[in-house]
Amino acid sequence: MLLWASFVTIEVLKWTDKQIETTDNTLQESIDNTTINVDEQDLIRRCQRGDQKAMEILIVRYQDRLYNTILKICSNPEDAAELTQETFVKVIEKITTFKGKSTFYTWLFRIGMNLTLTFCKRRRRLPVQSLDGSLNVQADTAASRLSAYLTSREKLDPADLAQDREIRQILLQTLERLDEDHRAVLVLRDIEGMNYHQIAQILEVELGTVKSRISRARANLKELLETVLA
Amino acid sequence: MNEQEREQIEQLIHGFLDGELTQRQRTELKRLAQHNPSVKKQLHSLYRQKELFSALPVEKAPKDLAEEVRRKLERRMILDTEPAVRIHPLGRSYLLYRRIAAAAAMLFLPLGILAILVIQIIKPVDEMPVGSPSAVVESPDLSIRTASGPAAAGSEQTKVLSMGRLTLVTDQPIVVNELIKNGVLSNHLLSEASSQRTESSAVYRIQCRQRKMLSLLKSLEPAWQNSSKQRLAIISEDPASAEPIMIEGIRPEQLISLAEESNPARIQMIAAHMQRLNRINPEDYQIRVEKEGGRGSVLEPVKPRIAWTEENKERRTTEPNNEVQMVLVIEIRNQTAQ
Numbered sequence: 001m002l003l004w005a006s007f008v009t010i011e012v013l014k015w016t017d018k019q020i021e022t023t024d025n026t027l028q029e030s031i032d033n034t035t036i037n038v039d040e041q042d043l044i045r046r047c048q049r050g051d052q053k054a055m056e057i058l059i060v061r062y063q064d065r066l067y068n069t070i071l072k073i074c075s076n077p078e079d080a081a082e083l084t085q086e087t088f089v090k091v092i093e094k095i096t097t098f099k100g101k102s103t104f105y106t107w108l109f110r111i112g113m114n115l116t117l118t119f120c121k122r123r124r125r126l127p128v129q130s131l132d133g134s135l136n137v138q139a140d141t142a143a144s145r146l147s148a149y150l151t152s153r154e155k156l157d158p159a160d161l162a163q164d165r166e167i168r169q170i171l172l173q174t175l176e177r178l179d180e181d182h183r184a185v186l187v188l189r190d191i192e193g194m195n196y197h198q199i200a201q202i203l204e205v206e207l208g209t210v211k212s213r214i215s216r217a218r219a220n221l222k223e224l225l226e227t228v229l230a
Numbered sequence: 231m232n233e234q235e236r237e238q239i240e241q242l243i244h245g246f247l248d249g250e251l252t253q254r255q256r257t258e259l260k261r262l263a264q265h266n267p268s269v270k271k272q273l274h275s276l277y278r279q280k281e282l283f284s285a286l287p288v289e290k291a292p293k294d295l296a297e298e299v300r301r302k303l304e305r306r307m308i309l310d311t312e313p314a315v316r317i318h319p320l321g322r323s324y325l326l327y328r329r330i331a332a333a334a335a336m337l338f339l340p341l342g343i344l345a346i347l348v349i350q351i352i353k354p355v356d357e358m359p360v361g362s363p364s365a366v367v368e369s370p371d372l373s374i375r376t377a378s379g380p381a382a383a384g385s386e387q388t389k390v391l392s393m394g395r396l397t398l399v400t401d402q403p404i405v406v407n408e409l410i411k412n413g414v415l416s417n418h419l420l421s422e423a424s425s426q427r428t429e430s431s432a433v434y435r436i437q438c439r440q441r442k443m444l445s446l447l448k449s450l451e452p453a454w455q456n457s458s459k460q461r462l463a464i465i466s467e468d469p470a471s472a473e474p475i476m477i478e479g480i481r482p483e484q485l486i487s488l489a490e491e492s493n494p495a496r497i498q499m500i501a502a503h504m505q506r507l508n509r510i511n512p513e514d515y516q517i518r519v520e521k522e523g524g525r526g527s528v529l530e531p532v533k534p535r536i537a538w539t540e541e542n543k544e545r546r547t548t549e550p551n552n553e554v555q556m557v558l559v560i561e562i563r564n565q566t567a568q
Contacts, residue, residue, distance in 0.1 A: 050408035052300070059296040067291035081292050088299045089306065096412070150278045158278075158285035171283065189248060190283045196250055215244045218276055225279065 044104060047095045059088050062108055065192065069109070070116050072187045074123075075176045083119060087112040102201055110202045113184060120180045142166035147229040174224045182217035189214055243273050247280050304564075307404055307432065391494055393443070393558040394464030394475075394501070396485065398457040401565040403432070405456050410434055410560060413449040417442055434560045443489050443556040450560075451482045458565060464501050467494070475501045479508050492554045 046054035066087060071080035090111050098107060146167050149156055161167050175183060184203060188194045194202070199210045242259045245251040251259065263270040292298075400406045414423045414436065422438040436446065454460060462477040462485065475498070477484070484504050491497050 050405040050412075052402070052404065056296050056300070059299055063291040063295050064288060067295070068288045071289050072286075077289075081295065081298075084291060085295060085298050085302060088295075089302050092299070092303060093306075096415075146282075149282065150275055152278075153274070158281040161282060162285040162287060168286065171286065175283075186283070190280050191286060193284070196248070211241060211244070214248070215240050218244060218247075218279065219240070222276065222279055 040104060041100075044095065044098060044100075047092065048098075055092055058091075058104075062105065063088075066108065066112050069187055069192050070112060072172070072175065072191055073113075073116050073180065073183050074120055075172065079119065079123075083112070083116050087115055090115070106198055106201050109188075110204070113188075113202055117180050117184060124180070142170060143229050146170060146225075150225070150229075170228060174221060174228055177224055178217060178220055182213060182220060185210060185213045186217045186221065239269055240272075243269070243276060246273070247277060303404055307407055307427075389492070389553060390437070390555045390557060391440075391492065391497065392464070393485070393489060393497075393556055394462050395559040395561060396480070397459070397461045397463070397561045397563060398453055399459035399563045399565050400457040402456050403562055403564045406453050406562050407432055409450060409453045409456070410562065413446050416449060417446045419446060431561055431563045433562075435557070436560070437555055437557045440489065440492060440554045440556050443558065444486060447482065447486050447489055447558075454482055462488075462501070462504075464498070466502075467498050475505050477501060477504045477508055480504065484508075489556060489558075 040058075043054045043058055047058060063084065067080055067084045070083050070087075071077060074080055074083065087108065091108055094111075098104065102110075142164060145161065145164070149158070149161055162171075175186070178186065181203075185199060188199045188202065189196075196207055196210045196214075200207045203210070205213075239259075239262060242251065242255055242262070245255065246259050259269075259273075263273055398406055414420060414434070417438075419436060419438050419442060422442075423434055423436045425435075426433045436443070438446070459478075460480050462480040464475045464477075466473065466475050488497055488500060488504075491500065
């Protein structure tokens, strides 16, 4: 009887959690749908009428965030610039089809991620890519500083470490060794700071897939970092 | 700790790092971390790792990105090139769709080819199509002669009238191009319109019913504000004249007046009137009158009255004729490329 009671309690708690999560998602969706401010709606409407000035404002508004995200995924500044341009070209060409069902930001990133992941997957198949995969750790000091930071219990400022060019290089090269799908979720979550719901919308996958990908991506990254720093 | 439990704990840790846990899940994780040092260690190292990646500086986009996008758009508009990187929707549903489409194509393509071959063999020679309606004669430069005749074999009652070739010279080709596209889309003329791109221009050919043509022309009025020169060219039906009728600086209301006609001869006549009218330089008609005080003043010329707008008004068809199809070629010429 006691076992039965505890089983029922656990199931009820699980159900409650699920309900809260669903409510959270619905709430997030409604927030996302209302976060297009009036100014942006006006800009989008002007773009849809072919206003070049409005297009330029939209590009300038989002270019750094999009470029930074694409660069962290494709790891090459020229490719990132080209892909960012291509994304904006696509967005402007398709702007008349934008109905505001998601935010403009989500829509823009969806197009950008689609282009970037396709590009990265195609590039991976090219034989010119190095199969060596060894990381070019230039300075032992950088590696040991990084290692100390990851294991230390002291309160340290991560921004100080991230300013170091060599540490940055180690981090980015390690990130580059993850497969594209894992890299994408990690960049969108940890670098761009998106929530699970937005990531699911952008990558057009289920919420559960986002969660499991993030979990696996972080675990893989941790293993890779440990190998590099060993 | 079994595999399932380990996975659940990992989900809890990542959910905690991302601030996506409920209060109950947070309490559960805290309790786990207190009792299990390996969970605590994993939580700490993943927290540090996340913190570090979040602190990576934001790289700025190249300064000329907006300008490059604008250039790409213009190039693409003019050359109509394919994008360098194509979008391929990813995901299981798209893959399934592609597989179904490929299977369907493999099944129906040989059947289709076989059917065409059988039809070709059994069809009598005299029933073969004799070509497109000869009434619309296109000259090599895409100007269209004004002529009438049956539009299609199946609809012998339908007349095809040409509105000629409208040229809009602009330094904002993207804007004008978008206006034309929007006009075509909003009037549901997608299946009746075709386009062709050259290095410095975009040419649209629209063939539709008179009512739709009038509606399209009304929606295209803003294109005049974004273009510096406008011209309508119609091949003259007068055997004595080799030159086409060129209406320089044609205004939207003039074009609409032409589109309201359903008689090719009247279109020619009205176009010839418009050609003369638009050539009139107001200065040629200014009369300088010496006033008594010796100071000169300029009188505005009285605009010539045009026969078709006045005495023929009553005879003009007021309601668009549904049996009339109209053809208009619109050329958007890039001023900067000239």
